[in-house]
Amino acid sequence: EVQLLDSGGGLVQPGGSLRLSCEASEFTLSTFAMSWVRQAPGKGLEWVSSISGLTGKTAYADSVKGRFTVSRDTSKNTLYLQMSSLRSDDTAVYYCATVLRKDWEPWAPFHYWGQGTLVAVSS
């Protein structure tokens, strides 16, 4: 069964940086589009970023564009989210997820999710 393991969260000061990881098992990460979705405490879900499986083409929500970078290491079967210039409103649980499509298709459902990793931005 597909398993996605999120890690890398923690407490960071405003303006700081953090890199999240999502390790995939029973699943070749580079074959499918992968995404990050976040959830602020007590709030709803928000799509953050995606990367297509074959082309590596990326997409970002306006709220993180220019500050976050999504990437992957196919040798480690791991997805990353490099976050910089962090703000208090970036505080959230970050989930990696896949739409099980080769390319990022924003109309496709998120079939599998990681367990999430908490990022807290505070001084």
Added chain:
Amino acid sequence: QSALTQPASVSGSPGQSITISCTGTSVDVGGYNFVSWYQQYPGKAPKLLIYDITYLASGVSSRFSGSKSGNTASLTISGLQADDEADYYCSSYVGITSSVTFGGGTTLTVL
């Protein structure tokens, strides 16, 4: 503020049916048949229930069903059970930005 509007809470008794609405606009819910529903227990990751308005995800009980009318999509749960108590989120494709947006979530309480 979420782009899709859901009621904050709904409740029902075991065995009853409930419906959760998800209201958007013509650029998202109303314009496309790309609405999904997710179930989330506290502290857990969301789980896909329904996609493309009406299609059940693998392994999901047929007690869950979806529909759409105009700019509003709906999730119906029939034969309510105690373990249906959770948060439910809708999502929709947004054509003008080629992105995905979610509703604010609905907490279901089984009385």
